[in-house]
Amino acid sequence: MRTINHDDLAALTIGATVLGTGGGGDPYIGRLMAEAAVAAHGPITMLAVDELPQEGLVIPAAMIGAPTVIVEKIPNGSEMRKALAALERLLDRKTVAIMSIEAGGLNSIVPLALAAELGLPLVDADSMGRAFPEVQMTSFTIHGVSATPMVLVDDKGNSVTIETINNKWTEALARVATVQMGGSALAAPYPVTTAQVRQAAIRGTMSLAIEIGHIVGTPGQGADERIRRLLERMRGAVLFRGKIRDVLRRTTGGFTRGTATMEGHGPDSGSILRVEFQNENLLAVRDGRPVAMVPDLISVLDQETIRPITTESLTYGQRVVVVTTPCHEVWRTPRGLEIAGPRYFGYEFDYVPFQEGGVA
Amino acid sequence: MRTINHDDLAALTIGATVLGTGGGGDPYIGRLMAEAAVAAHGPITMLAVDELPQEGLVIPAAMIGAPTVIVEKIPNGSEMRKALAALERLLDRKTVAIMSIEAGGLNSIVPLALAAELGLPLVDADSMGRAFPEVQMTSFTIHGVSATPMVLVDDKGNSVTIETINNKWTEALARVATVQMGGSALAAPYPVTTAQVRQAAIRGTMSLAIEIGHIVGTPGQGADERIRRLLERMRGAVLFRGKIRDVLRRTTGGFTRGTATMEGHGPDSGSILRVEFQNENLLAVRDGRPVAMVPDLISVLDQETIRPITTESLTYGQRVVVVTTPCHEVWRTPRGLEIAGPRYFGYEFDYVPFQEGGVA
Numbered sequence: 001m002r003t004i005n006h007d008d009l010a011a012l013t014i015g016a017t018v019l020g021t022g023g024g025g026d027p028y029i030g031r032l033m034a035e036a037a038v039a040a041h042g043p044i045t046m047l048a049v050d051e052l053p054q055e056g057l058v059i060p061a062a063m064i065g066a067p068t069v070i071v072e073k074i075p076n077g078s079e080m081r082k083a084l085a086a087l088e089r090l091l092d093r094k095t096v097a098i099m100s101i102e103a104g105g106l107n108s109i110v111p112l113a114l115a116a117e118l119g120l121p122l123v124d125a126d127s128m129g130r131a132f133p134e135v136q137m138t139s140f141t142i143h144g145v146s147a148t149p150m151v152l153v154d155d156k157g158n159s160v161t162i163e164t165i166n167n168k169w170t171e172a173l174a175r176v177a178t179v180q181m182g183g184s185a186l187a188a189p190y191p192v193t194t195a196q197v198r199q200a201a202i203r204g205t206m207s208l209a210i211e212i213g214h215i216v217g218t219p220g221q222g223a224d225e226r227i228r229r230l231l232e233r234m235r236g237a238v239l240f241r242g243k244i245r246d247v248l249r250r251t252t253g254g255f256t257r258g259t260a261t262m263e264g265h266g267p268d269s270g271s272i273l274r275v276e277f278q279n280e281n282l283l284a285v286r287d288g289r290p291v292a293m294v295p296d297l298i299s300v301l302d303q304e305t306i307r308p309i310t311t312e313s314l315t316y317g318q319r320v321v322v323v324t325t326p327c328h329e330v331w332r333t334p335r336g337l338e339i340a341g342p343r344y345f346g347y348e349f350d351y352v353p354f355q356e357g358g359v360a
Numbered sequence: 361m362r363t364i365n366h367d368d369l370a371a372l373t374i375g376a377t378v379l380g381t382g383g384g385g386d387p388y389i390g391r392l393m394a395e396a397a398v399a400a401h402g403p404i405t406m407l408a409v410d411e412l413p414q415e416g417l418v419i420p421a422a423m424i425g426a427p428t429v430i431v432e433k434i435p436n437g438s439e440m441r442k443a444l445a446a447l448e449r450l451l452d453r454k455t456v457a458i459m460s461i462e463a464g465g466l467n468s469i470v471p472l473a474l475a476a477e478l479g480l481p482l483v484d485a486d487s488m489g490r491a492f493p494e495v496q497m498t499s500f501t502i503h504g505v506s507a508t509p510m511v512l513v514d515d516k517g518n519s520v521t522i523e524t525i526n527n528k529w530t531e532a533l534a535r536v537a538t539v540q541m542g543g544s545a546l547a548a549p550y551p552v553t554t555a556q557v558r559q560a561a562i563r564g565t566m567s568l569a570i571e572i573g574h575i576v577g578t579p580g581q582g583a584d585e586r587i588r589r590l591l592e593r594m595r596g597a598v599l600f601r602g603k604i605r606d607v608l609r610r611t612t613g614g615f616t617r618g619t620a621t622m623e624g625h626g627p628d629s630g631s632i633l634r635v636e637f638q639n640e641n642l643l644a645v646r647d648g649r650p651v652a653m654v655p656d657l658i659s660v661l662d663q664e665t666i667r668p669i670t671t672e673s674l675t676y677g678q679r680v681v682v683v684t685t686p687c688h689e690v691w692r693t694p695r696g697l698e699i700a701g702p703r704y705f706g707y708e709f710d711y712v713p714f715q716e717g718g719v720a
Binding site for chain 1: 532
């Protein structure tokens with residue numbers, strides 16, 4: 001058990017955005033939300049998975065929708081309370097803790113704000129170890145845990161409760177409802193028991209994010225040194241250093257999709273890196289050859305500040321360092337790759353894992 | 361109180377399709393469903409609105425979606441039971457009767473099948489006095505009754521429960537969920553109290569449909585005589601006699617939309633009638649001039665059999681009689697016209713009511 005202090009909150013915001021691999025929405029808004037909730041309701045307690053009570057409900061809370069829209073439509077406390085109350089009524093169980101569905105910008109912080117507001121602990125875990133664009137892409141799905149009943153609440157006061165025969169149907173129905181709700185909504189999917197969290201969650205993601213955030217944000221340390229420490233901690237590597245030359249981005253079907261093209265400098269002079277994304281970065285192609293791919297993490301960092309740049313914030317002229325780090329081992333299993341490997345996203349090649357110390 | 365016998369069931373199917381003004385889905389499938397349910401579970405009791413108990417829930421049940429799709433995806437009993445159980449659990453009230461949301465083909469019969477299966481009475485009422493394409497187009501909306509909580513259930517076992525701030529939001533969210541569910545779903549909207557039925561429902565619609573069905577289906581009586589009696593009962597008029605020359609129809613956004621063009625014969629030789637529809641017939645234009653329009657009823661009948669032809673069944677070469685009859689008075693109020701007048705459907709002219717004994 002630990003208390004998340006003000007510095008941790010700032011670090012978690014940054015670290016989760018690195019793990020968010022471009023997705024999860026703007027972390028700055030999330031941090032403001034969480035700080036406001038902590039200021040109003042007091043500090044947040046974080047429990048390790050093994051510290052959870054034997055019984056009770058754990059509710060992951062998240063924003064669903066295109067990050068380009070999410071950043072314009074900040075969720076409020078009453079939406080979160082409403083979603084939670086609907087699930088408790090439906091399942092006739094009390095919530096004992098809140099968790100993050102994914103590590104990624106806003107979506108790592110929304111649960112903190114909710115935990116602070118409700119006086120509930122946060123679990124030091126998530127269900128991706130990174131961020132993914134679709135509802136069914138979780139370690140819960142890999143372990144056969146249903147994503148429903150799932151509640152969606154919008155900023156106007158509308159809500160939708162979904163119950164489905166599998167988690168791909170959850171994604172399909174939640175996505176169209178989200179688009180109709182204006183492109184983003186607050187979601188409470190995967191109402192899980194503490195036993196299911198022990199079985200299926202990815203442990204330690206929140207404390208890892210805080211640790212990464214402290215590395216990236218260390219004042220007085222040069223950018224190169226911070227990148228070196230970051231990659232050491234995450235067992236990753238630099239893919240590319242360069243300048244963003246072109247960004248194609250469209251908000252379609254409830255997702256932010258697109259491509260960022262970068263021209264190299266320094267050791268990468270003369271090379272071109274193309275990063276393709278669907279909310280999250282999916283594929284990095286160097287001079288026509290894939291060099292990193294989903295489910296491994298691809299993060300675009302600002303060259304000077306080492307701050308992660310989310311896909312909706314990529315802009316012409318940014319000077320960036322692109323890094324890749326290995327995904328959690330659960331995503332490298334056959335079932336993990338079926339759910340979130342390159343072929344799922346429409347690429348016609350098999351997954352080549354990133355190996356520590358070298359690029360695939 | 362009356363019992364709906366086998367002949368009534370056949371008559372209701374036909375009569376409701378006349379009132380359905382082209383919409384509500386194929387009545388033949390509905391009749392088979394209702395007959396199967398009656399054969400399995402016994403006859404259906406129909407209560408007048410004043411015979412309802414003082415307290416309890418009345419559930420309208422209907423198919424939502426494009427009729428072109430609905431006829432391919434017949435709902436089953438377990439879907440209906442599931443929707444009802446979800447509403448009863450949510451509202452913590454028992455259902456005392458089933459009603460039809462609209463008079464129209466399949467959608468007048470689905471509630472009968474449900475009533476038979478559950479051993480509940482059917483209310484002699486609906487909320488349109490005809491069929492309309494969108495969820496919010498009901499006399500309940502006019503009286504400020506919420507369409508939610510509304511449950512949608514598909515044939516695969518998925519369900520969505522919607523709660524909204526107004527009934528146009530219900531339509532918006534239900535429509536996208538329906539499209540995602542494959543283009544049609546079983547819906548249980550407007551879970552109303554018996555008091556709300558007494559205040560806001562359109563009374564006698566089911567017995568009117570049975571009466572019309574008996575007129576249309578009378579054996580041994582000529583087509584002209586049956587049309588004369590039908591129009592006398594409905595205070596309507598023949599708009600046009602002719603042959604369908606062209607049908608444009610597309611299934612889009614969860615609706616069947618299109619236009620049927622007819623060339624006149626007999627007294628209408630040399631004239632062209634164009635009927636535009638969105639699930640239901642909306643507008644009849646004769647030689648470029650509107651001659652009947654929503655919310656008044658426009659029904660296309662087979663010239664020989666006087667059977668109504670639904671919009672998804674209109675075909676090149678059919679010889680037809682097009683009739684129009686006045687809508688229920690509630691639709692001619694300012695609020696009624698705001699919800700379902702020609703301007704709502706995108707026409708840039710005001711409603712001109714059909715007057716008994718002559719066309720507008």
